Amino acid sequence: MAALSSEAIQHGLAKMHGWSYQGKDLHKKFTFKSFLPGIEFVNKIAQAAESAGHHPDITINYNVVGISLSTHSEGGITGKDFDLAARIDQIHSSLT
Secondary structure, three states, X not given: OOOOOHHHHHHHHHOOOOOEEEOOEEEXXXXXXXXXXXXXXXXXXXXXXXXXXXXXXXXXEOOEEEEXXXXXXXXXXXXHHHHHHHHHHHHHHHHO
């Protein structure tokens, strides 16, 4: 799957709430009431990522989970990143 153009990335972002494009990655931060709900979220993301065969970079700072998505093999953003971003948003919605 080839990397998307800047125009295609901006078009995709227009459909996504809270995601941004920085460098060669899609980014979003999710804030939870405390540490354990954030960890539950990360565990569910891990399952979805493993099923998709596409793995995000994840940071955990107490109750804030940061997600960065890119397709390293393509050197940028692909449809896989938007698909996983949408799945991550679904997971978050199911937990809140």
